[in-house]
Amino acid sequence: MKKNDSGPNAVGHNSVISAVTTAIFDMFSNKGQLDALGDHERIEGKTCFITGANTGLGKSIAVDLAKRGGRIIMACRSGIPEAGEDVKRLSGNTNVEMIQVDLSDLNSVNALCDTLQNRGISIDIAVMNAGLMPLNSRRSDQGYELMFAVHFLANRLIMDRFIHDGIMQPCSNNTTQKDTPRIIFVSSEAHQSSDAINFDQFGAYVEYGLKEGLKHYGTSKLHLSTFAQELSRKLNPGYDSNSNAPVDFAIHSLCPGPIASNIARESPRFLKPILTPIMKLFFNSPDKAAEPVVLLACSEKMGYRTGVYLHMMREKNASAHATDPQQGALLWESSQRLIADFLSPTETTKPQSATTSTATPA
Template structure:
């Protein structure tokens, strides 16, 4: 009998449905006094779906939330206020994560304003069904789902808006919204990280898994690079929220999207329920002093061994820096060169391995 490819949309939906029943809760709900009063949070892709629910629920736990999104973050703030969130707890921030100049601008603005981020939730992602090119000539899905997170975190660490000088117990947390799809991934592209992507709807979930694997590998390397004598200066945590009813499949062709929307409405979780692991990673006292913890819904799991591989993670970090450096200081590759990745700009990085 032919096996269904794990990256086929039907297999992905069935897996999401089954996980609702087979992943059992291991962690108790947060206590009411596990709060973030006086803390500053930044949520990417905060205007809809999981990002919106997370922004609202972080604000309800006392945080001041910078809700960053590309379209009308002000309207998202109004919707949050309509849900009872005090207006001064949500600050809309316009950012297009597909534009690396805009990511740089956001990081620079935050540093100029003296922001010190306590919780950074890397949530934004897209599932595009055609390959689109960013202002820097890169693939949009590669940039939104992976490279913008790498760029944002490294910039914020370099400029101090993500501080690394806090006492243990008060270190900032980076919460990475990954997906179990990172396990089904075919792996990091061996030749070019920024290779032109086959944009067909049939392949989009395979790329989605690839970028989630890259994001999780980056997160575990960040966790290693931000430890001093075994003690985290930044706590790096990741999760898969499980299948949710959100707009993430909005670009799929109607024959796939319409039945998927029906299934989502019937069986997938509301983002205000599915955000529980995000809230847990952001607020739980039990995670003080911990780093590199991964939750699948409310159960602790190991990440895929490829994401925990130190050699692969170092290489990915250097290759990511090289893609950023190639965009910042354009180099003409020799004729016929298969790669735009420039030699590593390791000397630039303030985040050492």
């Protein structure tokens, strides 16, 4: 299999310690490429939708966008209403609200989209940030592996609903927006070292333990990164990277780098005394890690482009698998079937456990 030549990254490890060590290397070798967005870049009049915004990176993104004048909708499973009150206090912006959603349950995702549609809310900036790394494999409400459901399938359903229901509209059809609508996916460099998606067992539930957790995390982020690239192609069919014209939708993805957050809250108890001080000492704060997200979401220049991938503040290529149009088309079609099965369920469409086959499409 041809390897991606994008350089070292902090993932693809079977060891948590190995992953943490390489993440530190990544952070210190990846500085000074792009400048953080200045405070003068404002987004008054724009509505920002952020998943997983009650803690960590998502909360810092919400505070930054609120400081820039945006109307903030925090879509979260918990932390309601206290996290929203914190964002108001820290930003000085009272135009902040929270809506409850459990991204591991597609019924909850559908209900969220129904709420936005029924209220006539139009989203200008969508930041799909929510993420998790469970200690062991777990099933979502619909029976899928949890990270596959949260990192990918929920985002697929949200984007389907946002576009189909007119919650987000293309630049060419929206005369009230001053800038191109943005869709930002918070992915991970973990996708770079993942094998190609196994479409023979697409959506099948997989059992794993701590040793395999990082591998499956990377696989779920490969699904997300591939989806980001394919969505960019689907929604901007005439995109010309040499043109100065705004795109219909500016769709970007990024890895924020190692963050001192609670995403590893399910790490083994014996590792926490080691991981906690390392993260506090060497990893970026959520506020610092939010900088590339805010750049993609608010920079005027990024409104003229689509399909950009950042690793922290450096622009680079997403993996060869993620940018492969054939892989993107297969992912689109395969996930479309899963969404259709969810909307019109039958007994034969429930997720099955994976077999031992490792076959992947040519």
